[in-house]
Amino acid sequence: MKPIKRRSNAAVNSTLIRRPIQRCFALFLLPTMAAFCIGFLYPFIKGMYLSFCKFTTTSNAKWIGFANYQKALADPGFVHSFVYTALVALVSLVIINVLAFAVAYALTRKIRGANLFRGVFFLPNLIGGIVLGYIWSMLFDGFLANYGTSIVLNTNLGYWGLIIVICWQQIGYMMIIYIAGLQSISEDMIEAAKIDGANGWHMLKDITLPTIMPSITICTFLTLTNSFKLFDQNMVLNGGQPFVFQSNGTVIRSTEMMALNIYNTFYLNANSRGVGQAKAVLFFLLVAAIALVQLSATRSKEVQQ
Amino acid sequence: MEKMLCLLLTFVLALTMLGSVALAEGSGSVYYLNFKPEADAAWQALAKEYEQKTGVKVTVVTAASGKYQETLTAEMDKGSAAPTLFQCGNQAGLATWGDYCLDLRGTEFFNQLSTEEFNINGAGGEAFCIGYCYEAFGIIVNKTLLEKAGHNLDEIKDFASLKTVAEDIHARSAELGFDAFTSAGLDGSSSWRFSGHLANMPLFYEFRDDGITAQPATIKGTYMENFKNIWDLYINNSATEPSQLATATGDQAEAEFGQGKAVFYQNGTWEFSNLTTTFGMKPEELAMIPIYCGVEGEDKAALCCGTENCWAVNSQASAENQKATLDFLTWVVTSDEGTQMMADQFGPIPFKAAKASSNTFFNDANDYLADGNYVVTWAFNYTPNVDTWRAGVVAALTQYSAGGSWDDVVNAFVQGWAVQYANQ
Numbered sequence: 135m136k137p138i139k140r141r142s143n144a145a146v147n148s149t150l151i152r153r154p155i156q157r158c159f160a161l162f163l164l165p166t167m168a169a170f171c172i173g174f175l176y177p178f179i180k181g182m183y184l185s186f187c188k189f190t191t192t193s194n195a196k197w198i199g200f201a202n203y204q205k206a207l208a209d210p211g212f213v214h215s216f217v218y219t220a221l222v223a224l225v226s227l228v229i230i231n232v233l234a235f236a237v238a239y240a241l242t243r244k245i246r247g248a249n250l251f252r253g254v255f256f257l258p259n260l261i262g263g264i265v266l267g268y269i270w271s272m273l274f275d276g277f278l279a280n281y282g283t284s285i286v287l288n289t290n291l292g293y294w295g296l297i298i299v300i301c302w303q304q305i306g307y308m309m310i311i312y313i314a315g316l317q318s319i320s321e322d323m324i325e326a327a328k329i330d331g332a333n334g335w336h337m338l339k340d341i342t343l344p345t346i347m348p349s350i351t352i353c354t355f356l357t358l359t360n361s362f363k364l365f366d367q368n369m370v371l372n373g374g375q376p377f378v379f380q381s382n383g384t385v386i387r388s389t390e391m392m393a394l395n396i397y398n399t400f401y402l403n404a405n406s407r408g409v410g411q412a413k414a415v416l417f418f419l420l421v422a423a424i425a426l427v428q429l430s431a432t433r434s435k436e437v438q439q
Numbered sequence: 440m441e442k443m444l445c446l447l448l449t450f451v452l453a454l455t456m457l458g459s460v461a462l463a464e465g466s467g468s469v470y471y472l473n474f475k476p477e478a479d480a481a482w483q484a485l486a487k488e489y490e491q492k493t494g495v496k497v498t499v500v501t502a503a504s505g506k507y508q509e510t511l512t513a514e515m516d517k518g519s520a521a522p523t524l525f526q527c528g529n530q531a532g533l534a535t536w537g538d539y540c541l542d543l544r545g546t547e548f549f550n551q552l553s554t555e556e557f558n559i560n561g562a563g564g565e566a567f568c569i570g571y572c573y574e575a576f577g578i579i580v581n582k583t584l585l586e587k588a589g590h591n592l593d594e595i596k597d598f599a600s601l602k603t604v605a606e607d608i609h610a611r612s613a614e615l616g617f618d619a620f621t622s623a624g625l626d627g628s629s630s631w632r633f634s635g636h637l638a639n640m641p642l643f644y645e646f647r648d649d650g651i652t653a654q655p656a657t658i659k660g661t662y663m664e665n666f667k668n669i670w671d672l673y674i675n676n677s678a679t680e681p682s683q684l685a686t687a688t689g690d691q692a693e694a695e696f697g698q699g700k701a702v703f704y705q706n707g708t709w710e711f712s713n714l715t716t717t718f719g720m721k722p723e724e725l726a727m728i729p730i731y732c733g734v735e736g737e738d739k740a741a742l743c744c745g746t747e748n749c750w751a752v753n754s755q756a757s758a759e760n761q762k763a764t765l766d767f768l769t770w771v772v773t774s775d776e777g778t779q780m781m782a783d784q785f786g787p788i789p790f791k792a793a794k795a796s797s798n799t800f801f802n803d804a805n806d807y808l809a810d811g812n813y814v815v816t817w818a819f820n821y822t823p824n825v826d827t828w829r830a831g832v833v834a835a836l837t838q839y840s841a842g843g844s845w846d847d848v849v850n851a852f853v854q855g856w857a858v859q860y861a862n863q
Contacts, residue, residue: 190535191516275686284685287841375685377834379847383854385831401509402827404535405863 185411190404202412206399212413214386215395216420222293222391223361226300230357231350234305238312252313255306263303267370270299274371286375292389299367304360308353315349316342344435351432358428362421365393374398392417467763468496472514474526474748476504477709478784485780489770495763505627508535508826515539515753523756523764527568528747529820530654533559534863540567541754541761548769554789557746568749571772572785575727575742575804576636576707579714583724584617584702592726598665598733602672608702609676621701622679623670624687625837632689632705633670633836634829635819638852639743640732641666642818654821656860660853665732667845674840677701681840694718705730708786708800727800729807729815741807742800745817748785824859831855 180192185202189195206212237255241248258266274285274295285295319342327341343350374387374394390398396417400410473482479501486497500522502510507526515521515536527536542565543549549566552558557570578601585591588608595601605619612618623633641662645651648661674681678700696704697718704710708727714720729740752764771777772790782794786801808814822828831851839848 190538191512193516193518194538271686279680279683282680282682283841284682286685287682287838375834376838376843377831377847377851379831379835379850379854381850381854383850383856383858385834385851385855385858387834398827401512402830403824403859403862404508404512404531405824 181411182415185408185415187411188405188408190407195408198408202408203416205406205409206412206416209399209409209413210380210384211386211390212392212395212399214388215390215392218293218389219362219364219391222296222300222364223358226297226304226361227354227357229297229301230304230308231353233301234308234353235312237305238309238316241309242313242316252309255309257306258303259307261303263366264370266299266303267367270295270302270367271371286372289376289388292372292375296364296368296371296389299371300361300364303367304357308357311349311353311356312346315346319345347432347436351429351436354432355425355429359421359425362424363393364391365397368394369397467759468498469524469760469764469767470498470500470520470522471524471764472507472511472522472526473499473501474507474528475709476501477713481780481784485771485777488776489767493766493770495767497767505631511536519757521753521756523753523760524768525751525753526749527559527751528749529559529822529825531823531825531863532749533561533567536751537561537567539751539753539755540565541752542566543569543752543765546765548765548772551769551772551790551792553791553793557749557789559749568751570746570749570789572748572781572788573744573746574708574748574786575744575800576705577727577729577742577803579696579704579706579710579800580726580728581696581699581702581704581720581724582726584699588615588617588702592728595728595731597738598668598672598731601731605672605676605703612678617699618678618701619676619703620673621692621695621704622677622687623673623684623705623840624679624689624692625684625833625840626686626688629687629689629692630833630836631829632692634832636707636743637669637705637730638666638829638832639815639817639819640669640730640734641852642821643743643815644734646818646821651821654823654860657857658853660849662732662734663849663852665734666852667848669730669732670836670839673705682842684840685837708798708804711786711798711800712783722797722799725799727803729812739812741812741814742804743815743817744804745820747817747820822859823856824863827862828855828859 184192184195186197186199187195187202188198241251241255245251261269271285274291278284278291283291285291323341323345324337327337332340368389368391372389374390376388378386378388380386387395387398392413396410396413399413400407469486471482471486473479479499482499482501486499489495489497500510500514511522511525515525525536525539527533527540533540540561542561544564544566549569552569555566557573558566559568559570561567580592582592585604588604588611590604590607595604608615608617608619624630625633641660642658644662644665645658645660646655649655649659674684678695679687692704693706693710693713695701697714697720711722711725714725715722727742729737729742731737731740750768752761752768754761756764771781772788773792778788778790778792778794781788781790782796786796786798787793819825828851832848832855835843835848835851839845
């Protein structure tokens with residue numbers, strides 16, 4: 135057997151076969167590269183360009199320089215939406231990760247029906263945001279009607295409603311990642327720790343958490359960016375209501391997150407599309423910066439097994 | 440093997456590109472981006488008929504309710520596959536889409552018009568948007584229920600009498616089994632009835648007093664008290680709690696009226712076919728009365744007549760497509776099938792070959808005019824940045840109805856106008 139196996143390896147590695155494949159590398163890259171360019175790179179660059187233009191349709195734009203950025207930063211609604219988004223992201227980040235970890239921790243014990251629970255907890259993730267928003271707004275309003283109010287009438291209710299929906303949807307997903315992390319902890323290490331007399335708390339603090347640090351990195355990254363980019367649930371559940379009417383006639387949509395603010399800027403006022411585009415570019419820079427900071431912070435805590 | 444695979448991949452790639460080129464070819468077709476979901480079926484049928492007759496491809500796409508501007512923006516970006524015919528019905532629309540509107544003056548289609556009253560012209564008098572129907576709105580009354588409650592239409596002459604009748608019905612709603620007004624829902628599917636149509640009342644009277652005939656930069660809100668009068672009357676004399684209006688929909692209000700649970704329903708002529716077919720109401724039990732809100736002399740008011748339904752032909756479409764579109768339009772307003780469909784769906788149309796309409800509400804509108812009443816025109820067509828302005832008014836009304844302050848409504852209405860004028 136051995137000589138045959140070696141020969142087959144040699145055959146694949148032979149320059150006679152490798153060279154034509156290597157020469158064709160561009161062709162093999164082509165489909166993905168094309169998809170990446172069409173679906174991401176081109177729209178991204180065009181979006182950048184449009185943020186400096188005044189336009190109604192994207193194929194008919196006029197260059198106006200930085201005016202859009204000035205208007206975007208001068209919009210109190212945009213600034214408010216940033217603060218609001220940050221609040222949503224921060225609170226949901228903590229709640230989702232703590233709960234997802236707790237559920238994952240519980241479901242890696244030997245519990246009867248653990249697989250069923252995992253499946254059920256993961257399910258909310260499979261429902262689209264718009265549908266989810268409608269269902270939850272009906273649930274909330276059905277309940278709040280007893281108290282003569284509605285989710286769109288109260289900023290606080292809107293905020294916590296949104297947090298509940300986000301958590302409900304994302305905990306299951308993060309749970310799966312944590313479960314994978316927990317299962318990768320080697321039995322040897324746990325056994326050694328037990329022999330050394332470590333108690334439950336020490337095991338969690340000194341073994342479990344450091345080992346699953348890569349999972350924590352991924353999960354915090356995902357929850358943070360998901361919350362920042364949140365759009366459909368926010369649109370359907372809150373729609374930015376209630377509005378706060380400023381004395382000068384401008385309006386702050388008190389439950390509007392950044393993505394929705396950009397959408398509203400772009401579509402509600404056909405003449406501020408460039409401003410919406412400028413906001414989108416600012417939004418991208420912000421999310422990218424936050425994600426990079428977060429990644430480097432959690433990565434530095436990761437350990438090699 | 441690899442060579443074959445490479446060939447195959449290149450072939451597939453080439454094929455997809457060919458596909459997109461092939462799609463763009465073909466000459467003289469029509470693409471209509473329709474504005475009214477309720478008329479979608481009729482347009483589709485008419486398009487098919489025209490296609491069978493002439494072989495010219497007519498595509499009708501209907502934007503989802505309340506999503507016309509979004510859909511139009513996306514579709515207009517499709518270059519040669521953009522709509523050749525679209526809706527552009529007010530000043531704000533013309534401000535946005537003016538560059539895409541073809542001057543239709545002098546075309547065969549234009550010459551079929553019986554009046555230019557409903558068109559929107561460019562600054563140089565270009566006929567950019569052609570009003571293809573006109574509409575009237577007011578308060579639709581179920582006469583049978585009104586009589587059951589011991590009242591009749593002749594009693595209602597102004598706001599005070601409307602209020603008396605409505606409050607009487609509401610007070611006895613448990614005993615009667617129906618209420619005065621349908622729910623004044625502020626969900627997106629219903630809120631335009633108030634941020635658009637009802638808001639027309641204070642706007643119309645203010646513009647009439649001040650002699651305004653073009654979009655003003657600011658408004659004063661002279662008649663905001665009257666707006667409050669009628670809004671309070673709606674929300675306090677209906678089976679739906681005012682605090683529940685935030686999520687009440689248009690379908691809900693329509694069903695309440697159609698199923699005989701309410702006597703009054705603010706809406707327009709376009710509701711006629713739904714009420715008589717879907718809900719099986721008889722034309723003779725329906726009537727439409729003006730919206731009374733307590734303005735002096737309003738007993739001489741007629742219904743609110745105007746239009747937001749204007750066609751514009753895409754000036755950036757190819758010449759063949761423009762021609763095909765104009766030919767199609769001419770056929771729609773001259774042929775037997777076309778004019779019949781227009782009469783059924785839109786009532787009387789301002790074209791020479793128009794057919795008579797069986798829509799009771801239009802007859803009501805004409806009767807008021809024949810009696811020498813003044814038309815309440817569609818002053819809201821001047822609204823700057825109409826979607827943003829209306830969103831503010833709706834949110835303020837929602838908050839007010841749930842116990843908030845009326846000042847917010849005034850703010851959103853008056854100051855909001857100035858802000859949106861500056862923003863547009």
